[in-house]
Amino acid sequence: MIKSNDAPGIILSNASLRFQHKLLFENLSFELPSHSITCLLGPSGVGKTTLLRMLAGLPLFGRGQDKLQAFPHRRTSLTAPSPPTPPPQAGEGSEDMNLFFINEFCHATITTSDGIPLTDRVTYMGQTDLLLPWLSVLDNVMLGSYLRSQQCDIQTKARALHILESVGLDAEIHHKPTTLSGGMKQRVALARTLMEEKPVVLMDEPFSALDAITRYDMQTLAAEKLAGKTVLLITHDPWEALRLGHQIIVLRGQPAQLSNSIIPPELPPRDITHATLLPLQKLLLNELNMVARNEI
């Protein structure tokens, strides 16, 4: 029996997206192996974020004018409207899919290795820290409990404190986010992500706004804390991908195509100055350079 909390592998297949008469990608498929970090690289505007939002079950074309209206009434229909999942079948080519249509221009099939839909099993970390400025660091970390109307009992608080301590923020728990540095804010955001205890973590360029040294520290911390989870990390930084990814894929062109996945040796967080990574650096830069030339 597979626990639903165990990190599943995820296959996104037949992903197609047409946006404003532009075909962004068609029949795209890739796999996020369980318990590992997949880094998705590519130029901006290629559709990386859209792929991540498909997996997260978030609206793909913005929320429009009626942002709050689009919000679900109840907790159950949270991700995109999904038809009842057929029971997982044993054996190869199992049909345990969680199919959804967001609108006529977008379609994807999401398959999980344990056959349980992804709904409510993902947590999301965005490009900005998304901290609520009026809440303290501790309350920001416990935001999920508040939003699910869960009782914030002593255990919840103790867990939040423990996580904050583990990211090195035990002295700042009562501070407001505005008093923190960029790196500290992103550490709070990481703590909030860890607090959710979800097996799947989707990260959209989470460290892109940080300076080089802070980013390096955050990468080390993230690699340590996210071990064992199934992670999709979008980045535009090839060195970040080489430091953190168990697997690296590049999305490029229009309509976008995926490169073959690159699997660097050893486990993250890697030392990017290591000799074995040099040919991979060259390979990745080549891929991205091709991207740059194709763009023109």
Add this chain to the structure above:
Amino acid sequence: MKHWRGLVGIVLILLIWQLLVSIENLPPYLLPSPGLVLHTMLTHWQILLTQTWPTALESIAGLLLAVGIGMFSALIFIYFPPARNWLLPSLVISQALPTFAIAPLLVVWLGYGLASKIVTVMIILFFPVTTAFYDGLSRIDEGWLDLAQTMQATRFTALRYIALPAALPALASGLRLAAVGAPLGAVIGEWVGASQGLGYLMLNANARLQIDMMFAALIWLVALALILFFTVDWGMRWVLSKR
């Protein structure tokens, strides 16, 4: 420093006013001197005070009603966009109607008592509150909503923990505007038909060319508006610090 300069400005204006009255020898039924106004305020403080209560009551009740209805309609507009499409045009038209023109109607419908004034205040104020709150709610960072959605927030908890606190500063500026406008609405209501209140006092004083009393009532009215403004301002600051 700024306050100090503002005070000097007021004193200067009063001085020029006093000088103008003294040099031109203006009769008090055209323009009373500031000294005379002060004298009237001190000698007739009881009348002024008793006439201030109804106006204050109308202002506060109308303000509270406007805040309630304004916030409610903003929430309705946010959560039921069809309601916005159906109702917003009528609301805009209701704001384009001159208040002076409909105030007599309200007196006919609701009588000479407090009710017609409270409704006048409410009609003037609820739209600014609605728009301020609606703007605040609709300008919320979408990233927060994405985050809330992945955290399985419901519509209610997303409102309670994210949208409402995020919209509070916008609501606060709407409320500050409304607080200053409240006594104005009450006076308009009193001008078209009342048996008490500062507006009624002003109308009577004006008819008898008691311009000093008119000014005295005006000063009380300004004081009322300022008290309301600073109370709301202070209250909203407190709420913002506690959210």
